[in-house]
Amino acid sequence: MLDELVAVTKAVAEDVLLYNGNSFLIPLFLIALLFLWVTEKDRKVRVVLLYLVAALGVVFICPVYAWIGMKIDKDVYYRVLWSLPMGVLVCYSVVRLMTRFRLFVSKMLIFVMAVLIFMINGDLVYTKTLHFRAVNAYHIPQEVIDVADAIKLDNYKPIAVLPAELLPYLRQYTADIYTPYGRNMMEPAWNFQNTLYDAMEGDKYAYDVAEVARCARNEKCAFVVLSSGKRMNGSMEEQGYFLFRFVQNYFIYMDYNYYWVYKEQGLLDEDVIEAGG
Numbered sequence: 001m002l003d004e005l006v007a008v009t010k011a012v013a014e015d016v017l018l019y020n021g022n023s024f025l026i027p028l029f030l031i032a033l034l035f036l037w038v039t040e041k042d043r044k045v046r047v048v049l050l051y052l053v054a055a056l057g058v059v060f061i062c063p064v065y066a067w068i069g070m071k072i073d074k075d076v077y078y079r080v081l082w083s084l085p086m087g088v089l090v091c092y093s094v095v096r097l098m099t100r101f102r103l104f105v106s107k108m109l110i111f112v113m114a115v116l117i118f119m120i121n122g123d124l125v126y127t128k129t130l131h132f133r134a135v136n137a138y139h140i141p142q143e144v145i146d147v148a149d150a151i152k153l154d155n156y157k158p159i160a161v162l163p164a165e166l167l168p169y170l171r172q173y174t175a176d177i178y179t180p181y182g183r184n185m186m187e188p189a190w191n192f193q194n195t196l197y198d199a200m201e202g203d204k205y206a207y208d209v210a211e212v213a214r215c216a217r218n219e220k221c222a223f224v225v226l227s228s229g230k231r232m233n234g235s236m237e238e239q240g241y242f243l244f245r246f247v248q249n250y251f252i253y254m255d256y257n258y259y260w261v262y263k264e265q266g267l268l269d270e271d272v273i274e275a276g277g
Helices: 002-020 025-039 043-061 063-083 086-099 104-121 142-151 164-173 195-201 209-218 256-264 270-276
Strands: 206-208 223-227 231-233 241-247 250-255
Touching: 002 025, 002 043, 002 063, 025 043, 025 086, 025 104, 043 063, 043 086, 086 104, 142 164, 142 223, 142 241, 142 250, 164 195, 195 206, 195 209, 206 209, 209 223, 241 256, 241 270, 250 256, 250 270, 256 270
Parallel strands: 206 231
Antiparallel strands: 223 250, 241 250
8 A cells, every 4th residue: 555655746746847847837736725714814715715725735735635536537647737726826926916015017027027938937838730720610620520510310320430540629619419329439448349440440441331320320320431541442332331421531332221211200301311322
């Protein structure tokens, strides 16, 4: 047990260092916390910005609590740090420091120094490689929207299987399409297993069409979306599917079994009926 607590303490220290990164946010936070602890007289402010924050910080670094939290999910335990209002506390301490001086020049000097420190401490987020110009109001890849719009039915929420690269964005756009699995399959740490996912993503160069079709039927998928960037070993038509639409380099197939059932129940849109007829 002692060895585990030591390991957990090291893990917490690593989380703090990684959270701080190349900045000095945490030293600034600690300096601001100490300054307010000495100078702040308002009891309400002390409760919110001092006592509560200090308690959360102590809880985070407490080996016993950290051991419990990391048993639940080690990879996200660092997010406890998000509950600490570091930015609010630092900025408030700067304002409190300014109010301790009477001369306007002194106040402006502190303000300018604080702004410079903040600028040096941070990075311009728009220079990051993950930032790209939005192509639609949803700020997601346009192919996700086009594929989802092609699959959505006015009178029914179908089940569809999609390539992995579309999964992280689909639910941001619509809840009118069910999927047999979501982006959780793409996180190795969560250790989810699904035979359909393995059939879709097991080979990054080709689809085993027969296996994809078999697994899709087992998962009750009416639609199967396949990337044109991978070759098909076999034919979806031979497996009882028809090509409903080709959208943004993705083939959208529909299972004829579901087509006839949905058609008899009046659940299909006219464009789907036309494609299947």
